[in-house]
Amino acid sequence: KQEVTQIPAALSVPEGENLVLNCSFTDSAIYNLQWFRQDPGKGLTSLLLIQSSQREQTSGRLNASLDKSSGRSTLYIAASQPGDSATYLCAAHSLNDYKLSFGAGTTVTVRA
Amino acid sequence: DAGVTQSPTHLIKTRGQQVTLRCSPISGHKSVSWYQQVLGQGPQFIFQYYEKEERGRGNFPDRFSARQFPNYSSELNVNALLLGDSALYLCASSPSPGTAYEQYFGPGTRLTVT
Numbered sequence: 001k002q003e004v005t006q007i008p009a010a011l012s013v014p015e016g017e018n019l020v021l022n023c024s025f026t027d028s029a030i031y032n033l034q035w036f037r038q039d040p041g042k043g044l045t046s047l048l049l050i051q052s053s054q055r056e057q058t059s060g061r062l063n064a065s066l067d068k069s070s071g072r073s074t075l076y077i078a079a080s081q082p083g084d085s086a087t088y089l090c091a092a093h094s095l096n097d098y099k100l101s102f103g104a105g106t107t108v109t110v111r112a
Numbered sequence: 113d114a115g116v117t118q119s120p121t122h123l124i125k126t127r128g129q130q131v132t133l134r135c136s137p138i139s140g141h142k143s144v145s146w147y148q149q150v151l152g153q154g155p156q157f158i159f160q161y162y163e164k165e166e167r168g169r170g171n172f173p174d175r176f177s178a179r180q181f182p183n184y185s186s187e188l189n190v191n192a193l194l195l196g197d198s199a200l201y202l203c204a205s206s207p208s209p210g211t212a213y214e215q216y217f218g219p220g221t222r223l224t225v226t
Contacts, residue, residue: 004154034215043118043202044155044217089154091215098168098209099145102154 002027002094006103014111019077021106023090028068034100035064035075036089044089048075080110114139116205116218124224125193133188133221137205143167144186145215146178147202155202161186162209190223198225 003026013019023033032051036044048064050057050073056065061078077084087107091100117136125131137144143162147155157170161180180186184205190197200220206213 036217041200041222043116043219044204046214046216049214091154098160099157099170100147100155100204100215102156104152104154 002030002092002097002101004090004092004101004103006088006090006106008106009104010107010109012109012111013080015080015082017080017110019075019080019084019108019110021075021077021088021090021108023073023075023103025071025073025092025101027092027094028071029095030068031093031095033064033066033073034091034093035062035073036091038087038089038105040087047088080108082110082112084108085110116203116216118201118203118218118221120221121219122222122224124226126226127193127195129193130189130191131193131223133190133201133203133223134185135188135203135205135218136185137203138216141205141207141216142184143206143209143213144180144184145204145206146186146188147204148172149200149202149220151199158188160209167209193225195225198223 035047048057050066063076087105089105091102145160146158149155159178160168164180175191203218204215
């Protein structure tokens with residue numbers, strides 16, 4: 001059974017600082033790993049999808065890395081802005097499984 | 113193109129009642145999945161449907177059921193509601209159940225059971 005953990009549960013940084021969000025998973029047999037953003041009471045917005053054959057994926061100020069052997073993924077957000085305040089969730093899609101296994105998320109607050 | 117849509121946005125039910133939630137996938141997407149997200153936790157998988165057939169089921173009681181229609185839209189039904197069923201119910205769509213595909217989520221339905 002895939003277990004996904006995100007540490008820390010919450011993070012507060014001043015505007016302009018780079019954010020580093022961690023995600024670990026127990027079963028390295030994954031197809032891909034997906035990062036999402038969730039605003040309070042809202043649905044999930046997909047940020048990045050990393051296939052198992054990739055080491056990293058970039059979109060604008062966001063960069064996500066994947067190390068299957070160690071069961072870790074990291075989401076980097078450069079030059080954080082107050083609008084980046086949200087909960088960030090990672091989800092692993094395991095081999096021979098139909099579902100995404102989610103972590104509990106990291107809630108980020110960027111102070112102006 | 114429109115994203116994944118869900119209805120209703122919010123609803124309040126009483127314990128013991130039944131509820132039906134609806135989801136329309138992105139045009140061209142044939143796979144729909146349902147997730148339950150309790151406050152403060154990550155979403156938990158309930159069902160996946162593809163081409164009107166159930167492809168996967170999570171660890172939820174038989175009070176939960178779903179179906180997919182020929183136009184690929186889907187309904188999630190929950191019978192005999194319990195207080196613990198209060199949650200955000202999320203629908204996701206993808207072109208197929210293939211795991212290489214990105215999952216796109218809707219805005220969710222907030223269910224409150226009193």
